[in-house]
Amino acid sequence: MTYRAGWIHYTNVAPILDSLVLPDGVTAITGVPTQMNAALMSGEVDIANISAVEFIRNAHMLEALPDFSVAVLGPVYSVNLFHTRPLKELRRIALTAQSAMSVALLEVLLRERGLCPKLERAEGEAEDLLAAGYDGVLRIGDSALREWYQVVGPLGDTQTMTTLPSTGRGITVTDLACEWFDLTGHPFTFAVWAYRKDNPPPPELVQAMREARRDGLGHLAQVAQRHAGALGLPPRVVQHYLWNFRYHLEAPDRLGLRQFASKAVPGHAPLCFGKRPG
Template structure:
């Protein structure tokens, strides 16, 4: 029987997916986070790198690979709130329909500060929506990365990625992962690689993913250069963006995921993960 994968193939997972060679009995489709969330939950695919919040919401039936994540410790650069007023003065915020994760994170951060602006679904670039009357716009993914650089760039030879301004032309860019880190001190996990507990992935697929990740991380400059051309961004911007990510769901990432789960979905079912590589051998 064919095993079906659903990949959210943004630049941030290029080090895993670009060089992935699927086993003969595995097929794959791609889509935005909300599409792949729905595809997994409706069983149109068998595994997907879904939004962590959907994994939490459906923890009673889902399990995740134990050593795969899309996480950051500090800024992520591609989950951004663009705003023209201070956060405390926001009245209308436009939300993307592409990501449940970023919306849930924004809601947690706003509640933590006692803020409750009106949140509305609307699509368009940050500057288009700000011009249309919103005073805040949530953007994600490759588009958000380009738009972030459109506000804070261009880089000069003396500029480092860590010293870029976050305000220009009356627009402030608040990086939601950085805001999470400032609040908690933990990494933020945006996605896990989840599947229904009764239908785990074949070992050959997991091994292929691990080999592809090793290849991608080992050749990060090449991956960054390739995607910089697609995005129309400087190579060093995309390379910095990619080396920021944590792809192995380590102990600090799980702590951050557990804290977010408690804040976003109180009373959720316990989060379950498959056995770690070598766990069976170690137990013998």
């Protein structure tokens, strides 16, 4: 019988996916986070890297791989609120339909600050939406990374990603993972690899994923080089973007995940993870 995988195809998963050789009997489709969330929940796929909030909301029926995550401690660069007035003055924010996690994170962060702007779905470039009357725009993934760099770049020879300003062209970019770190001091876990409790992945698939990740992280400069052209970004920016991720769902990432879960989905079922290897 075939085991079906669903992969979010953003560049931040390239260090795992680029070298992945699917074992016999495993097929894969790709899409944006909300598509993969829906594909897992409808049974169209058997395993997917999904928005961590979807995993939390469905914790009664899902389990996650014990050692895979898309997490960061501090900035992420690709989960961005673009805004033209101070956060506490925002009245109307455009959300992307691609994301569940960043929307849930934004809701938590706004609530912590006692803010309640109107949140609406609207697609398009952040700058266009700001020009069209939104005073905040939430974007994720490759397009958010690209738009972040358009606003705060370019990166000079002596600059690092961390010395770039967070404003440009009249726009401020608030990195939501940084906001989470300021609030909690913990990593933020955006995605986990989840499956139904009664339908775990074949061990050969997980083994192949671990090997692919080892290869990808060991050749990060090449991975960055491969994706820089399509992103329209300098390879060193893409390389920094990638080495900044935490891909192993370690104890601090689980701590951040649990803390987020208690704030975003109070009363959720216990979070279940498969057995750690070794």
